[in-house]
Amino acid sequence: MPERGRTLLFFKIGGSVLGDKRRVRSFRVRTVERIGREVSGFLDENPESRFLIGHGGGPMAHAPAAEYRTREGIPGGGGWEGYAATRLGVIETNLRVISALRRGGLNVSLVSPSAGCIARDGRAARWDIGVLRRLIDDGQVPLIHGDVVLDEKRGFTILGTEDLFAFLVPKLRPARIILASDVDGVMGTPSGKTSRATVIKVIDRSNLEDTLKGVRSGWLGHKRHDVTGGMKSKIIALADLARRYHTESRIISGLKKGRVRAALDGDSAGTLIK
Numbered sequence: 001m002p003e004r005g006r007t008l009l010f011f012k013i014g015g016s017v018l019g020d021k022r023r024v025r026s027f028r029v030r031t032v033e034r035i036g037r038e039v040s041g042f043l044d045e046n047p048e049s050r051f052l053i054g055h056g057g058g059p060m061a062h063a064p065a066a067e068y069r070t071r072e073g074i075p076g077g078g079g080w081e082g083y084a085a086t087r088l089g090v091i092e093t094n095l096r097v098i099s100a101l102r103r104g105g106l107n108v109s110l111v112s113p114s115a116g117c118i119a120r121d122g123r124a125a126r127w128d129i130g131v132l133r134r135l136i137d138d139g140q141v142p143l144i145h146g147d148v149v150l151d152e153k154r155g156f157t158i159l160g161t162e163d164l165f166a167f168l169v170p171k172l173r174p175a176r177i178i179l180a181s182d183v184d185g186v187m188g189t190p191s192g193k194t195s196r197a198t199v200i201k202v203i204d205r206s207n208l209e210d211t212l213k214g215v216r217s218g219w220l221g222h223k224r225h226d227v228t229g230g231m232k233s234k235i236i237a238l239a240d241l242a243r244r245y246h247t248e249s250r251i252i253s254g255l256k257k258g259r260v261r262a263a264l265d266g267d268s269a270g271t272l273i274k
C-alpha cells in the first residue's frame with residue numbers, strides 16, 4: 001500500500017487501444033506514445049500519485065489465444081503449443097508497449113503475471129506481489145498485462161487485466177481504476193437501436209442489470225474476438241469491485257487525444273462504474 005497521503009491509481013490500456021484485433025500485426029504506436037505522454041505529464045504535476053498500469057492482450061496475443069483456445073487450458077486443444085504461441089504474442093506486445101510508453105516519457109517496469117501468478121479454474125488464486133509493492137513504494141510504475149498463467153485445474157489459462165486487477169484491488173486498495181478502450185464508454189441503446197446508442201454516464205446498482213442486457217460482444221459492426229470476455233465481463237468484474245471494495249472505475253476512450261489525461265485530472269467523460 002502506498003505511503004500516507006499518496007494516491008494509487010490502476011490504469012488499463014485496453015487491447016482494443018493497442019491495435020485493431022482484426023489485423024494480427026497491427027499496433028498503434030503513436031497512440032500508445034501519446035498515452036505515455038499524458039500519464040507522464042500528469043505525474044510531473046502530481047508527483048505524489050502512484051500508478052500500476054496494465055495492458056490488454058492486443059492483436060498479437062489475441063490471435064494465438066483464439067486459435068489455440070488457450071484460456072481453456074490443456075483441454076482446449078492447443079496444448080502447450082498454444083501456451084508457447086500465446087506467450088510469444090504477449091511478449092511481442094510487451095516490448096512494443098514499453099518502448100512506446102518510454103518514447104512518451106514514461107518508464108515502466110514489466111512484471112509479467114506468468115512468472116508469479118497461479119490460477120485456479122480461470123481465476124487468479126496466488127501471486128506474491130512483493131515486487132509490485134516495492135516498485136510502487138519506490139515511486140516506480142509497474143506494468144502488468146493480460147497473460148497466460150499456470151492453472152491448478154486447467155494446466156494453464158489466460159487471465160485478463162481485469163482478472164488481475166480483481167486480485168490486486170483488495171491487496172493494494174487503489175483509489176480508483178481507469179480503463180482506456182476503443183469506445184467512448186459503455187454505450188446504451190434505450191430504443192434498442194445501435195444508431196441511437198449514447199454513453200451511459202454512470203452504472204450502479206440501479207441500472208446494472210438493464211445495462212448488461214444491452215451490451216453484447218461484436219457490437220459496432222466489428223466481428224472482433226475477445227478471449228477474456230469483452231465489455232460485458234468487464235462491467236461485471238468492475239461492478240463486483242465497486243460492490244465489494246467501493247473501488248470506482250471509469251471506462252474512457254484511449255483513442256481520443258487528451259481523454260486519459262482528463263480522466264486522471266478527474267474529468268467525467270466516459271462511464272463511471274460505482
Ligand SMILES: Nc1ncnc2c1ncn2[C@@H]1O[C@H](COP(=O)(O)OP(=O)(O)OP(=O)(O)O)[C@@H](O)[C@H]1O
Binds near residue numbers: 055185188234
Ligand atoms: N454496449 C457497449 N458499449 C461499448 N462497447 C461495447 C458494448 N458492447 C460491446 N462492446 C464492445 O466491447 C469492446 C471493448 O471491450 P474489450 O474487451 O475489447 O476492451 P479492451 O479492454 O480495450 O480490450 P482487451 O480486453 O483486449 O484488453 C468494444 O470495442 C466494443 O466492440
Ligand SMILES: [Mg+2]
Binds near residue numbers: 229230
Ligand atoms: Mg476484454
